Amino acid sequence: MTRRRKVVLSIAGALVGLVALLAFLGSVRDTHIVTVTRSTDACRDAMWDLWADVPARTEWDKGLDYIELDEPFEAGATGTVKVQGQDPIAYEVVEVVPQERYTDRFKSLPWTHTDWHHTIEPNDQGGYDVTWRLEARGPLSILTLPITTSIFGAEVPGAVDEFVGLAESRC
Structure with missing residues (x-):
């Protein structure tokens, strides 16, 4: 085997090992994508x-474009x-604590899911902090982190702002 071929095989082996390590790490821990919190005077209801x-x-x-739920929330x-x-894509509501929090799970990539955690918590100003936290x-999950962070880091803040504005208009 030539020296050049050995170098190429060594580099390829190292890359495969790195991808395998990242895949393992992504399987055993949550990968934070984005968290957005807004304070509001909107009523919890x-x-x-x-x-x-x-x-x-x-x-x-x-x-x-649309979102549907086949059963009660x-x-x-x-x-x-x-x-x-x-x-x-399909999703599942995995946790609901009325008036406080819920989580839904999306399985958009093979063997990988994305959880959207939504919470409403009282704050020190007499209102609430509403938070969206996205984890995969x-x-x-680790391999796609730059892409998902770029997409959702740009989109989630606007959705939270729209949500808070609409909630405030209804109180």
């Missing part, structure tokens, strides 16, 4: 009602979401 009325989310999440419910320019887990 208005915010919760906006989240629970799943098909109407297109009012404040302008990046959605509770843990275990499943649905489909269509983001502009993408194919529809799975072998592709």
Whole structure:
């Protein structure tokens, strides 16, 4: 075997090893993508009602063509979401604590899921902090981190601002 071939095989082996390590790390820990928090004087009921009325989310999440839920808004419910320019994907509501928080899970990549955590917490100013936190887990989560951070880092703040503005107008 030539020296050049040995070098190429060594580099290829190192790259495969690096990808395997990143895939392993992505499978055993959550990969943070973006967190957005806004303080608001909106009433908790208005915010919760906006989240629970799943098909109407297109009012404040302008990046959605549609979002459907096949069952009542509770843990275990499943649905489909269509983001502009993408194919529809399935999701599941994995946690619901009414008036406080919910999480939905999207399986858009092989063996990888993305969790959207949404919370409403009282703040020191007498209002609430509403937070969206996006995390991924799975072998592709670390590998796709730059892409997902770029996409969602740009889109989520606007959706949260629209959400808060609409909630404030309803109180």
